[in-house]
Amino acid sequence: DAEITQSPRHKITETGRQVTLACHQTWNHNNMFWYRQDLGHGLRLIHYSYGVQDTNKGEVSDGYSVSRSNTEDLPLTLESAASSQTSVYFCASSEGLVGDTQYFGPGTRLTVL
Amino acid sequence: QKEVEQDPGPLSVPEGAIVSLNCTYSNSAFQYFMWYRQYSRKGPELLMYTYSSGNKEDGRFTAQVDKSSKYISLFIRDSQPSDSATYLCAMSVGGSARQLTFGSGTQLTVLP
Numbered sequence: 001d002a003e004i005t006q007s008p009r010h011k012i013t014e015t016g017r018q019v020t021l022a023c024h025q026t027w028n029h030n031n032m033f034w035y036r037q038d039l040g041h042g043l044r045l046i047h048y049s050y051g052v053q054d055t056n057k058g059e060v061s062d063g064y065s066v067s068r069s070n071t072e073d074l075p076l077t078l079e080s081a082a083s084s085q086t087s088v089y090f091c092a093s094s095e096g097l098v099g100d101t102q103y104f105g106p107g108t109r110l111t112v113l
Numbered sequence: 114q115k116e117v118e119q120d121p122g123p124l125s126v127p128e129g130a131i132v133s134l135n136c137t138y139s140n141s142a143f144q145y146f147m148w149y150r151q152y153s154r155k156g157p158e159l160l161m162y163t164y165s166s167g168n169k170e171d172g173r174f175t176a177q178v179d180k181s182s183k184y185i186s187l188f189i190r191d192s193q194p195s196d197s198a199t200y201l202c203a204m205s206v207g208g209s210a211r212q213l214t215f216g217s218g219t220q221l222t223v224l225p
Contacts, residue, residue: 031211040121042201042217043157058212090156094211101147102213104156 003027006091006105014113019078021108023091031094032074033102034058034066036087043090049074050096081112116140119202119216128225132189136202136216139183143204143214146178148187151199151218160200161187192223 004025013019023032030051035043045058047066055066063085065077078085088109092102119136126132134148145164149157161176163169163185169176175188185204189196202216 033212035215040217042117042119042215043203043213044215045212048212059214092156096211100208101159101162104158106156107154 004091004093004103004105006089006108008108009106010109012111012113013081015081015083017081019081019110021076021078021089021091021110023074023076023105024072025091025093025103025105026072027093027095027103028071029093029103030071030096031102032068033092033094034064034074034076035090035092036060036085037090037107038087046076046089047074078110083112086110086112114139115217116214117202117204117216120219121217123220123222125222125224126192128192128194128223130192130223132192132196132221132223134187134189134200134202134219134221136185136204137183138185138204138214140204140206140214141180141183142206145205145208146176146185147203147205147213148174148176149201149203149215151201153198157201194223194225197222 007022033048034046049068091105094102117138148161150160151157166180173190177186199218201218203213
């Protein structure tokens, strides 16, 4: 069955380290998204991509970067992790048709000490 | 002020009750309105999707959109303990598959 996976599921890192969170989908979807979820804020969009080599900044992109070299993967990199980036990160993908849904991965819980 | 406001709850109701969840928004360009359900430690999953104003019904769930008031609602009839989850409203200008703006979520517990 097609799916969307995230790894690692849990990560503890230290302030200042570079961290990369992986997202892989097997639906061959064009659109991929990264969100962070914090209490009181719901899901906030970090970066998104509408196809290979396309990346765009979302609402809370500072300190994060993404690259899209193939259809299946959209890794999220924290260049220099900060305690404010402690959060649960969700990746999502969609086919791009109006009315289509976004399918979410299981999430990565990141703690920055 | 946030673009989308949602009462965070928590909301606790007895089994069989009618539940009303609501969101208000400020961006009049939103055309697509969604409700996602998120169980604890899981990713959100789409529950209801509505384009523009009006009502949509799916089993025990009814979604309402009032664009003139910038107000959307989700009603759950005959609520069940399995409905216990966080409910997130989401909105989009360009379609449900494009950039979404989410509310903060309402945590619902249905007591048996």
